[in-house]
Amino acid sequence: MRRSPLRWIIPLFLALQLGLLWIQGAQLHRQNQVLEALRDDIQALTDSLENSQGPAAYQNDAGAVPAGNGIPSAAPRKLAALGAPEEQDPASKELQASRDSAQKAVKDARETQSKLSFQENARKVEEARKVQAVTRSWQGWGLGALALVVLAFLTRAVLQRRR
Numbered sequence: 001m002r003r004s005p006l007r008w009i010i011p012l013f014l015a016l017q018l019g020l021l022w023i024q025g026a027q028l029h030r031q032n033q034v035l036e037a038l039r040d041d042i043q044a045l046t047d048s049l050e051n052s053q054g055p056a057a058y059q060n061d062a063g064a065v066p067a068g069n070g071i072p073s074a075a076p077r078k079l080a081a082l083g084a085p086e087e088q089d090p091a092s093k094e095l096q097a098s099r100d101s102a103q104k105a106v107k108d109a110r111e112t113q114s115k116l117s118f119q120e121n122a123r124k125v126e127e128a129r130k131v132q133a134v135t136r137s138w139q140g141w142g143l144g145a146l147a148l149v150v151l152a153f154l155t156r157a158v159l160q161r162r163r
Contacts, residue, residue, distance in 0.1 A: 006153075045109070052102045 049106060052106060
């Protein structure tokens with residue numbers, strides 16, 4: 001008694017499906033890692049923006065913060081006489097300069113990040129398009145080969161029954 005070749009097709013397809021599921025799981029894992037890295041980057045950027053623009057930016061050390069509102073009062077300024085410009089305390093000038101520098105750095109970082117993300121997204125789209133094109137070409141050949149194998153088995157079965 002001969003064994004049917006169809007007996008091995010089901011385990012073969014199950015093994016193939018298991019392999020494809022493993023590949024899909026690996027891709028999902030990689031995508032998850034990328035998304036987590038992006039989330040961490042966004043969280044770090046948000047924290048740095050909050051730290052540089054919120055009331056906490058005015059708090060250099062705990063002893064200098066008044067208990068009333070948490071923001072130090074403005075440094076005493078000398079009043080201008082007859083339209084002469086006001087003189088500022090050197091510490092407030094330095095604080096303002098560092099604040100401006102931090103805001104400029106954040107603005108530059110945002111611009112650079114947006115440019116990089118556009119370029120990176122364009123690169124990823126192009127790469128995905130290439131992979132998809134290669135996959136489509138091999139899928140066509142693979143499906144054609146599978147159809148030929150199935151046709152060969154059916155032809156063989158028909159010819160054996162006629163004997």
